[in-house]
Amino acid sequence: MSWQILFTAMLPEHILLAGMVVLIGLEIASLARVAFVVSVCVVTAATVAAVSLAATGYAMAPFPEQFSVAPDALLAKAIVLALAIPVLLISRDDFADAQFHILVIGSLYGVCLLLSADSFLILFLGIELMSLPVYVLVLLAFQRTQSAEAALKYLVLGGTATATLLMGAALLYGASGSLSLAAFAAALSSSDPMASVGVVLVIVAFFLKAAIAPFHTWAPDAYEGATVPVTAYMATIVKAGVLLAAVRLFGAEAVPRPMADLIALLPLASIVWGNLAAMRQQSFRRMIAYSSIAHAGYLFYAFLGDGPGRFQAVAFYVLAYGLMNVLAFASLPRAEDDTARDRLDNLKGLYQREPFAAVMIAIAMLSLAGIPPFPGFVAKFLIFRNVFAAGYTTYAVLGLIASYMGIYFYLRVIQYLFMSPEASVAQRPPYGRAVLSASFLCLLAVVAIAVFPGWVIGQF
């Protein structure tokens, strides 16, 4: 193993690590006010590194059987890192100190590790590194008691997920004598009960992390309790990381029948319940949490298909979905405090005050609802196309009908934005420049994906 390979293969990770060290240094040197700029630059550099490595088709295993990179892993990292840039931008007005950025970059480091994992050891390390900072991030909004409650719930259920994952990995190790992720793919079709239980436990751990019903109950509380940038981080990056890691875990093999039913039925329940429960929420973040539960359902549907289409579908979906969420969060109007900001009523009549923001939220909602021409439609199409191709016609039709149930609550937001009279006339602070640039970045990406979906799909 040469140092050069180690340096190149892990370049995005190294950049993040260096950035973290610099940020800690800044914190000690009381230069926290530049933390924002530094962290945006660091994440941008890591994104560029991942993209350029992927573009050259770089594939290497610096730690064989443990950690390897290939173009698709690098692309997955690039998506997650790219989504993190607008998330950092919208944090500008909420978090002025370096803590937030250190934690986010630490969590991103975990995601990158996760997306290169070849064994359960690295997978575990990645998931923990990704999640631990997020528990703290949820708590950062400690002005409110709910955030402490939310962080605790998230922590306990996250711990349960970890334990379940470890138990599953241990059983798989017992059945196959290997900790490599390939053992999981092989165990999918195994008839050994120990291997099957191991597989189920690992899948359940991922369901817990991705908030699939009935393992979803932490999500609404955690999303509501956190602040806007943290919720955006959880809804986009954590979800994208978990799902892309699941693609790495499942590989490109077709999932055989009894397991396929497991990864179809619970996600289906998730779509139905997420969409139904979202209808009656009065908190925007809680609504997005239920929406994310439904979207996790669509994402796991992608695992019914097989071959390279699976990575393509998940990668495109998390990209489109992440962009939409960040766009919506970036455009949320400010209010006297965070709780008031979170009320859906706060959106009433937004078009009259802030037409641009209202249109942005509307675009995000329509795209999340899967209405063309926005990227959410192509993403959903891609997934259901693969499900049809794999022959699961009934699941595909049921999934589509369940997705129909979601249209109403997205439209309700648009109704609030455009058709309701303004709720209060309190003076509101204007949008910051960083937040606006985040909106523009997402908007550009959304337009690009909507006009050239073929090109974007071709990249994966």
Add this chain to the structure above:
Amino acid sequence: MADAGLLNVVLFLPLIGVASLVAVPALQDSAVRRLSLTVMVAQFLLSAWLYFHFDAAAEGLQFETRLPWIPAWGVYYQIGLDGYNVLLVLLTTFLGPLVVAGAFTAITKDVKLFYAMVFVLQFTMLGTFVAQDLFLFYLFWEAMLIPMFLIIGIWGGERRIYATLKFVLYTAFGSILMLAAVIYLVYSLNATTGITSFAFADLYRAELPLPVQTILLAAFGLSFAIKVPIVPLHTWLPDAHVEAPTAGSVVLAGVLLKMGTYGFMKLGFPLFPDATREFAPLIMALAVVSIIYGACLAWVQTDIKKIIAYSSISHLGYVMLGLISLDLIGIQGAIIQMVSHGIVAGGLFLMVGMVYERCHTRELAAYGGLAKLLPAYAVFFALLTLASIGLPTTSGFTGEFLVLLGAFNATWPQYQQGVTLPLLLSAGAVTGVVLGALYMLSFAQRFLFGPTKAPHQPVVDLNFREKAILGCIVVAIFTLGIFPAEPMSKTELAARQYQQLVASHRTGTTVALRTVEGAIVSRAEPPNLTTPTTTGSAR
């Protein structure tokens, strides 16, 4: 190629309109109105040029553009004009400027957003008509909901939120099943022929077993039938029509409803011909029920907008009847009826809007003797009423007459073979004409004549702008009524193609069985269209 570019210009002109509205933030409301009208008129003139340069004798697409869009899936950006859509494109662009001009005084809130949404609506409607790729078609079809949702929801009446949600949720339910059917259809095409394509021309070659065809037809058909709307899927329409602002109602009645019948003609029936013929009597019965039920409901309404809304259900029943008759004359009549209804119902909704602006009520009981109060208005209204009834020399006559003629042409041979029901249904459709005269004349009588009353007196008669709008509509009605041969010549090839497609046997493996039974000789090679020698009625 310059010509192909022109169709793209016509399609994207509304988006340029939106861009110019967004780009100039300080635009006054009046400037916004003028700009919008200019763009719409330009669009109409360009599409009229396309119409006159449309070669009626040429097979296939004209002014075609075909660019790869999502190559991995075989999705193309493919648009073009053919006999199916050439009249509908002209109708859409004809109504565009009238809608814009009609809203000059009615819309005073969020004027810029309103015209932007009208432009987006125009763009998506035209896109639906000119798309020749199923993916693109679906994209436009679904995207159309967004501007309509906002137009009804922001500028509508009292119960606008209820009406607009009902409209969108109804339509979206059909669309989601259609999406499933689209994906399934493309996959079956791939499985049987090895082609991965969304192009209509390729999809017409899909061979599917009858049960699959039936399910897919039901999925596509549900989506289209909601849009038409066919009884019993019509309940969204009165709410949407009544609550929508005038411009919304005009576009809804004038163009949006035609999407459904166009969908049946271009996709639903020709894609699944065997299932269509199997269920033709049922579809025909639904069409006739729509004609009669719509007319009966129109008769008992007390809200003037609702009268016209229900009359739309009745009139579109004729279109469905003509399409399912599979008789050349009937199909041609259906196309003419689509255009005619677009102009007449659009005009009637504009007129209702005009009187509503003056008197702020839609209760029929509040009005009477308008012929004395508003003489010019009454003249136009009487003309539109007659066109709606289908008096000779108006466009309504051409459409309805041809449809009924076609229906009898198609059902008489069946009657001679002992199948009575289709003929009875055709006869039932004729009663719709009588009912139409009944409700429209009694409406006009109570509205225009009798003791003079109006909620707001004095009322001012039509101004120049309104007269110009209605003048355009009346000219169009009589042109189509007196010279129907010219537009019909442009659609004839398409009507024939539609007839052949629906008459073809494409049940895949089961086709051999049917050949033995029905003694219809089909060619052996599967990818080609197996067109039977018989035309006219299908069975």
